[in-house]
Amino acid sequence: MDLINKIADGLIANGAIKVEDRDLYEYGLKQGLLIIVNILTTIAIGLLFNMVWQSLLFMIAYIPLRSFAGGYHARTQSKCYFFSILLTMSVLLAIKLIPCTRFNIVCIAMIAAIIIYALAPVEDANKPLDKMEEEVYKKRARKILAVELCAMLLAMGLRVSWVSFCISVSILALSILIIIGKVKNFRSGGCCTTNK
Structure with a gap:
């Protein structure tokens, strides 16, 4: 995902993470994003069903x-x-x-x-x-x-x-x-x- 790549690039550029840890952080960011999407989807379904x-x-x-x-x-x-x-x-x-x-x-x-x-x-x-x-x-x-x-x-x-x-x-x-x-x-x- 482009967004995750950009976030990882930014974290590396700011010295927040090491280059060799990039894959680990990208995986964590991807999982976090999936959790947020699932929560928002569940709330949206809840709104749809009232x-x-x-x-x-x-x-x-x-x-x-x-x-x-x-x-x-x-x-x-x-x-x-x-x-x-x-x-x-x-x-x-x-x-x-x-x-x-x-x-x-x-x-x-x-x-x-x-x-x-x-x-x-x-x-x-x-x-x-x-x-x-x-x-x-x-x-x-x-x-x-x-x-x-x-x-x-x-x-x-x-x-x-x-x-x-x-x-x-x-x-x-x-x-x-x-x-x-x-x-x-x-x-x-x-x-x-x-x-x-």
Whole structure:
């Protein structure tokens, strides 16, 4: 990207980074830009659905858990971006269409939590995990899941059911990606078996 190249050139010219570190900083800048684009896109989808708070809460619940639980990943960044748009729209539609009852909130969360607890982390060919990383990711995913379930129950106790429902559906979305990721790995004969 021209913008990233120009920023890297400027940082080198100002002596902020070394020439030999250019690739590392370009990668970091690219990832940062992708995060900003994804956040802005999610907010834009929230505006389109008139569900900005729900879209923000989805990101807050989904991203930390996704980082450690893993699941299905698209092969390219452009496919990943369009998949993220589709996922966000699907989550917001589910929040809008599924009745927001205590029973639904608890059932959805419990089914999703069992799947995540049992199967996470699910690695991908683009992000293989060795045994030690797998254990670390499993513990972190379970801790984040526990925190999110506690937040969901707290919101229910405070009678802010829409918050509980957003968290519940976000956890459900991730559990579905975990199942898809497991199936994909099984069909391809296992993921990254050389790193085990």
